[in-house]
Amino acid sequence: MDNRLLEVAIESAGYEEESKIVEGISFTINRGELVGLIGPNGAGKSTTIKSILGILQNSKGKIDFLSDSTYSYIPERPVFYDELTLWEHLDLAASIMKIEEQDFKKRAEWLVDLFHMKKVIHKLPSTFSKGMQQKVMLITAFLIQPDIYIIDEPFVGLDPMAMQELLTLIEMEKERGAGVLMCTHVLDTAEKVCDRFILVADGRLKAEGKLEEIRMQAGLPEGSLFNSFYHILQDEINDGN
Numbered sequence: 001m002d003n004r005l006l007e008v009a010i011e012s013a014g015y016e017e018e019s020k021i022v023e024g025i026s027f028t029i030n031r032g033e034l035v036g037l038i039g040p041n042g043a044g045k046s047t048t049i050k051s052i053l054g055i056l057q058n059s060k061g062k063i064d065f066l067s068d069s070t071y072s073y074i075p076e077r078p079v080f081y082d083e084l085t086l087w088e089h090l091d092l093a094a095s096i097m098k099i100e101e102q103d104f105k106k107r108a109e110w111l112v113d114l115f116h117m118k119k120v121i122h123k124l125p126s127t128f129s130k131g132m133q134q135k136v137m138l139i140t141a142f143l144i145q146p147d148i149y150i151i152d153e154p155f156v157g158l159d160p161m162a163m164q165e166l167l168t169l170i171e172m173e174k175e176r177g178a179g180v181l182m183c184t185h186v187l188d189t190a191e192k193v194c195d196r197f198i199l200v201a202d203g204r205l206k207a208e209g210k211l212e213e214i215r216m217q218a219g220l221p222e223g224s225l226f227n228s229f230y231h232i233l234q235d236e237i238n239d240g241n
């Protein structure tokens with residue numbers, strides 16, 4: 001069985017004509033795996049995601065959602081309809097995705113409870129705290145249950161309990177057969193939860209694979225993801241000198 005959900009082959013992508021913020025970034029997302037897109041600030045993680053979503057005008061290459069796989073994108077900075085409550089946001093998403101009323105209610109109530117958001121269910125997300133807003137985006141995505149989740153930096157605004165709920169949900173969705181691409185620079189968490197890593201810096205792919213493969217490439221058989229990644233980057237800087 002073909003487990004591939006998304007095939008990414010970005011030749012180059014940027015914001016202005018001829019600008020190449022990212023170049024030569026290729027990878028695959030398979031069913032049932034959580035892949036971490038890792039890199040320092042300004043490395044090109046968000047640009048890579050925007051290129052996958054097809055919202056960059058200057059993107060060359062091929063993005064293939066195999067077998068018409070569906071996706072949800074959870075941005076780092078949440079966006080809402082000013083006039084709609086939390087529940088109305090969920091209701092709208094469910095009706096667009098044609099989820100049965102009964103299924104929608106059951107799953108939405110379960111998710112709202114899981115993230116401890118029951119008290120604000122009829123309030124406007126635009127008035128919520130940053131972490132609460134992030135939870136609304138997560139609840140909406142996990143309500144829809146797409147084939148692929150593309151999550152931009154989920155760990156910065158969430159409290160430890162919400163982070164745990166998110167990781168549990170990801171685990172459940174992986175078991176269902178979904179794939180997850182998660183962009184983060186919280187490397188100690190990424191090391192524990194991701195099945196595979198794509199390391200980018202300076203808009204280029206620096207390493208790819210499971211932790212053991214990244215360690216091998218860094219020459220640090222016992223190294224942490226953090227140490228291995230910075231070892232790889234350092235080697236490259238030294239080679240360039």
Ligand SMILES: Nc1ncnc2c1ncn2[C@@H]1O[C@H](COP(=O)(O)OP(=O)(O)OP(=O)(O)O)[C@@H](O)[C@H]1O
Nearest residue numbers: 015016021039040041042043044045046047048185
């Ligand atoms: N809208 C934009 N217009 C022009 N350049 C941009 C734009 N957004 C990002 N860039 C540039 O692209 C480069 C990569 O940025 P990107 O947002 O992809 O990094 P990132 O890896 O997601 O970083 P962070 O971890 O800080 O979110 C940076 O040099 C940045 O200045």
